[in-house]
Amino acid sequence: MKTAVDTATNATTALTFADFKEITKVRLAVSVVFSSVAGYLLGAYQIDFTSILLLAFGGYCMVGASNAFNQVIERDLDALMNRTRNRPIPAGRMSVNKAMGIAITLTALGVIALYVLNPKTAMFGAISIFLYTSVYTPLKTKTPLAVFVGAFPGAIPFMLGWVAATGDFGxxxxxxxxxxxxxxxxxxxxxxxxxxxxxxxxxxxxxxxxxxxxxxxxxxxxxxxxxxxxxxxxxxxxxxxxxxxxxxxxxxxxxxxxxxxxxxxxxxxxxxxxxxxxxxxxxxxxxxxxxxxxxxxxxxx
Missing domain, CATH: 1.20.120 (Four Helix Bundle (Hemerythrin (Met), subunit A))
Structure with a gap:
């Protein structure tokens, strides 16, 4: 009996973790973190591994928050498309409130982590979330110019690493x-x-x-x-x-x-x-x- 309960608990935990990875788009988030760290290594006068960890954590949180907000906003449209209908919200595995909670929590954690590096890094991270969720996402059903708008938050990570390392945007x-x-x-x-x-x-x-x-x-x-x-x-x-x-x-x-x-x-x-x-x-x-x-x-x- 205990084995069956443990198995069910492990399965539930694995599914929850899989849904977290899906709602934050883990592969995209990791690629963004990679770009940010590359930018940091290019700009840093001296490598500080604590700063790299903060940048990686904050960067993942910001991307994860953007994707979670996006999936909340587009949940009805996601249900219509083959590639997105099995996402946690349209598939019914995650409530909108839970997804919003994840998005808000990640936003707060991301801004704090990046602010510890320097205020400019946190500012650019916050701008990225705002542009992605409040401008790019609504425009996707309105005009092809959405890709142009989306290119701005999409281009921030490489630059963000440099700003994190130097505190300057030049x-x-x-x-x-x-x-x-x-x-x-x-x-x-x-x-x-x-x-x-x-x-x-x-x-x-x-x-x-x-x-x-x-x-x-x-x-x-x-x-x-x-x-x-x-x-x-x-x-x-x-x-x-x-x-x-x-x-x-x-x-x-x-x-x-x-x-x-x-x-x-x-x-x-x-x-x-x-x-x-x-x-x-x-x-x-x-x-x-x-x-x-x-x-x-x-x-x-």
Whole structure:
């Protein structure tokens, strides 16, 4: 009897933890934490592991809060789409009140953790939550410009790490912000291309032309080019302390060209298979690019 009760308790705990990971979008949150830590390592004069832990914890809380608020707001629309109907709220495994409690708690914990680092970091974290939940989320059913608005909170993490390390927002943090800002467009439009039919069920307008056409593919190409250009600008010595060696810039440029090749392939093929390849290439690019930046910083200096 005791074994059966223990088994049921363990199963319930596992399900609750799984729902927490789902409501906070754990994989997205971890990728955001990775970007933030990369930014911190680029900006820090001296590495402080307590600061890294605070940044990681606060960053996860802020992303988790944004996603929880988002899922509360979009719960009825999530129930209409295949990719989201099994989320905790539309599936009935979590109440709206509980999800709101999680979102509010994570917001408070995140702001406090980031404030301990410095007030500017907390401010940018709070701005990220506000833009994501109060501007981007409502606009998704109104206009494709929602992706443009969503690119602002989406671009904050890389920059946030620099601000956490230095307490300053200057050309260095601005450059990191712009890299991730322009990266958002090919990444999310490739995802929007793949999920276009499902997004339409929820009324979301994610593609710039509203269609899987050459116009959307062309914009993906243009934003990929801008992303690539800005990614190598630090090699020219015009971005303050944020610098990039020539070998590192060549490597990043080569990785960006691979992503650009997939963007051109999408323009030619215009199918979901190619869009998926571009989306995966974009994820690989942003991760590897940040790793190259960090490794180059410690090798060069």
């Amino acid at each position: 050309i260095e943090a601005g450059t990191l912000f712009m890299i991730q800002f322009f990266w958002q467009f090919p990444h999310f439009w490739a995802l929007g291309w793949m999920l276009h039919k499902d997004y339409k069920k929820g009324g979301f307008k994610m593609l710039p032309t509203g269609k899987k056409d050459k116009g959307t593919a062309l914009q993906i190409i243009m934003y990929t080019i801008w992303m690539l250009v800005i990614s190598v600008i630090p090699a020219f010595g015009i971005t303050g302390r944020l610098q990039l060696s020539i070998p590192a810039a060549i490597l990043i440029f080569a990785m960006g060209m691979v992503m650009l090749a997939f963007a051109f392939l999408l323009y030619e093929k215009r199918n979901n298979t190619t869009a998926r390849k571009l989306m995966l290439a974009s994820v690989s690019y942003i991760t590897l690019m940040q790793i190259v930046y960090v490794v180059d910083r410690f090798i060069s200096f």
